[in-house]
Amino acid sequence: HSCPNWRLPYPEKEAQNIKELVQACKRNRVDFVWAIHPGQDIKWNEEDYQNLVNKFNWMYDLGVRDFAIFFDDISGEGTNPLKQTELLNRLTDDFVKAKGDVSPLTVCPTDYSKLWANPTPQGSLAIYGNSLNPDIKVFWTGDVVCSDLTPETMEWINSRIKRPAYYWWNYPVTDYIRNFILQGPVYGLDTSLTKENVCGVVSNPMEHGEASKLALYGVADYTWNIANYNPIDSWERGLQELTPKAKDAYRTFAIHSSDTENGYRRDESWETKTFRIAEWNDATAQALKTEFEKIEKVPAEMEQGCENKALLQELRPWLTEFGKLGTRGKQAIELAQIYRSGNDDSSFWNKYVQNLMSKEDRKAYEAHKSGTLKLQPFYENAMDDMAHGFLKKLLGTTPKDYKGIGSFGNSGTILTKLMLDNDTTTYYTSGIGQKEGDWIGVDLRDIRDVTEISILQGRNSVDDVDYFDHAILECSADGKTWTPLIKELNKQYVINWKGDAVKARYVRLKRLESERKNYASVRSFEVNPLHVENLGFKLESENPQQVVYAFDQNLSTFYKVSNTLTFEVPQGTKTYTLLMDKLSVPLKVKQFDKKGELVSETSISSPFFKLELTNDKVTKVTLEGKAEIFEVIANPQ
Numbered sequence: 001h002s003c004p005n006w007r008l009p010y011p012e013k014e015a016q017n018i019k020e021l022v023q024a025c026k027r028n029r030v031d032f033v034w035a036i037h038p039g040q041d042i043k044w045n046e047e048d049y050q051n052l053v054n055k056f057n058w059m060y061d062l063g064v065r066d067f068a069i070f071f072d073d074i075s076g077e078g079t080n081p082l083k084q085t086e087l088l089n090r091l092t093d094d095f096v097k098a099k100g101d102v103s104p105l106t107v108c109p110t111d112y113s114k115l116w117a118n119p120t121p122q123g124s125l126a127i128y129g130n131s132l133n134p135d136i137k138v139f140w141t142g143d144v145v146c147s148d149l150t151p152e153t154m155e156w157i158n159s160r161i162k163r164p165a166y167y168w169w170n171y172p173v174t175d176y177i178r179n180f181i182l183q184g185p186v187y188g189l190d191t192s193l194t195k196e197n198v199c200g201v202v203s204n205p206m207e208h209g210e211a212s213k214l215a216l217y218g219v220a221d222y223t224w225n226i227a228n229y230n231p232i233d234s235w236e237r238g239l240q241e242l243t244p245k246a247k248d249a250y251r252t253f254a255i256h257s258s259d260t261e262n263g264y265r266r267d268e269s270w271e272t273k274t275f276r277i278a279e280w281n282d283a284t285a286q287a288l289k290t291e292f293e294k295i296e297k298v299p300a301e302m303e304q305g306c307e308n309k310a311l312l313q314e315l316r317p318w319l320t321e322f323g324k325l326g327t328r329g330k331q332a333i334e335l336a337q338i339y340r341s342g343n344d345d346s347s348f349w350n351k352y353v354q355n356l357m358s359k360e361d362r363k364a365y366e367a368h369k370s371g372t373l374k375l376q377p378f379y380e381n382a383m384d385d386m387a388h389g390f391l392k393k394l395l396g397t398t399p400k401d402y403k404g405i406g407s408f409g410n411s412g413t414i415l416t417k418l419m420l421d422n423d424t425t426t427y428y429t430s431g432i433g434q435k436e437g438d439w440i441g442v443d444l445r446d447i448r449d450v451t452e453i454s455i456l457q458g459r460n461s462v463d464d465v466d467y468f469d470h471a472i473l474e475c476s477a478d479g480k481t482w483t484p485l486i487k488e489l490n491k492q493y494v495i496n497w498k499g500d501a502v503k504a505r506y507v508r509l510k511r512l513e514s515e516r517k518n519y520a521s522v523r524s525f526e527v528n529p530l531h532v533e534n535l536g537f538k539l540e541s542e543n544p545q546q547v548v549y550a551f552d553q554n555l556s557t558f559y560k561v562s563n564t565l566t567f568e569v570p571q572g573t574k575t576y577t578l579l580m581d582k583l584s585v586p587l588k589v590k591q592f593d594k595k596g597e598l599v600s601e602t603s604i605s606s607p608f609f610k611l612e613l614t615n616d617k618v619t620k621v622t623l624e625g626k627a628e629i630f631e632v633i634a635n636p637q
Helices: 012-027 046-061 081-099 124-131 151-161 213-224 231-242 247-255 282-305 309-341 345-354 359-367 375-395 414-419
Strands: 033-036 066-070 106-108 137-140 165-169 198-203 403-406 439-457 470-476 483-490 494-511 521-527 559-561 564-568 575-580 587-593 598-604 608-612 618-624 627-635
Touching (some): 033 046, 081 124, 124 151, 213 231, 309 359, 345 375, 403 494, 483 494
Antiparallel strands (some): 470 483, 470 494, 575 608, 575 627, 587 598
8 A cells, every 4th residue: 555565456365354444434434545655655656646546446345335545644746735635536436426425525635734734825725725626635733743632733734735634543553662652541632623613633642452442432422412521431331341250340440541741642540649758648658558558459450350351451561560669659658667767777778779679670661651750759769869869868868869851741750760760772762743942951859069061862872863963062160050061962862071170069961942842862861970080099800990889979880790809998997888689699898908918807798788898908999799789888887
């Protein structure tokens, strides 16, 4: 149906499949619409016109009576609206009217969204309005590719194409977020519209046919009785219809698997109240814990009660990760109770590391996400807030676990951690188009001497479009008055600044005037990156670049020891606090004097360990074994 094979008949097996689908649709009173996408390589000549007619005739012989032609997402000569309308009008006369039992054609124009459509009388939509056969239906996705159906967007398009448009709603499609499975209510479709405003509504579903049924139920309900449509009531009926013996479990999953986290945001977890640790309330915490306990049970309850095995098969990977989210959320609340008591550092830390997500855990969750609007952010924020408070208590000063900030709607969310994770293969993305004045930055949590900044913009540094191509680098002590560090940056993915110390708490990259409307992405945003030579003591390690993570006053980083780590003891140090991940085997700790003589040796198996130096002659400590060390804290007593 698309370039370059649209001119050819279907192979016999595929043709038979289409014929069976057409027959099944007829039995169920469904119109089967076959669409072709010839625009990328079509030649506006008689030969290709006949190729198109031949293809339509082949499909007609298979039983197809409804046809659509798509000119979307193409470039070149195929975008010519005059040629498009000429072709469509001729097909209407030569094929649709000649057959007698074929419905009017549907077309998807090249300008199918207001985002890039030419609004002028010379634009392709106005040309459609002036020259396209009035029987032909014209698709429209709204103000952007994924957007609500509103009277305003229909008025905008209808006034140009001179007919009620055919609304193409890009929901619940997830081809731009394949790690999500959208199960929320159908809303964003205006209930005051009539056939004078819109000639039809089509839903673009997910690749998961069974899991799309919940949204399709809502769309069908809306189109059946627009004025009386109620999103929540319809959603509740859809849940009951699809899983009559597992509705409660399915509802628990669906209410927390609604948001896209990107672009076309959807409400999620609207019955659940989350909070930050500083806002702790016993009753609210208990209610949230109860919800997490309910979530833990959903996978087993769906396995037992969901009779639609095809639906269960599609949902299973998400259900598995959803259950894990319930467990770690529940444990975060239990951990917070220990944290708030503040009297057992060892117990807190041991349980803290047990509830951390491993690299494998994160990879599995990223592949099948849910709870992204409230639940996972609660877990992430709770763990981060407790880590910050715990480390601040141990250090006696503000830790350096910086926070991402910015002007975008998701700037205060956990997504900004992806530019602060010391991994340039991950990135923060704005999720919406950039505009002048937008900015992305870092909160240093305290006023500090800023001497070095390093930023990697875009998803790569070669040809990505998601970056600020005209920007300024600034810093501020109060978030109100900003001082420029680099006044103008043009088309720079890699940004480096070094200079005399500037007192600042906030650092940002701000967009200046530009034509760019893409998302904005940042892979790395480093302020005062720690260097070994700046630690003030000597180190011996297998990885000199990463060993600083054990001394950076930041619990979101760690250093992996696979053999030994040796560090010099600064003058005045009496004890060390070692914060580590779970130890698979005991770790040896050796103390040496300045002659290199062994003073003492001990073995530790707990992630939290308070190391007392044997005497004031100890000048060097060696950790021997395998461990992931979050922080080594030197104490004067």
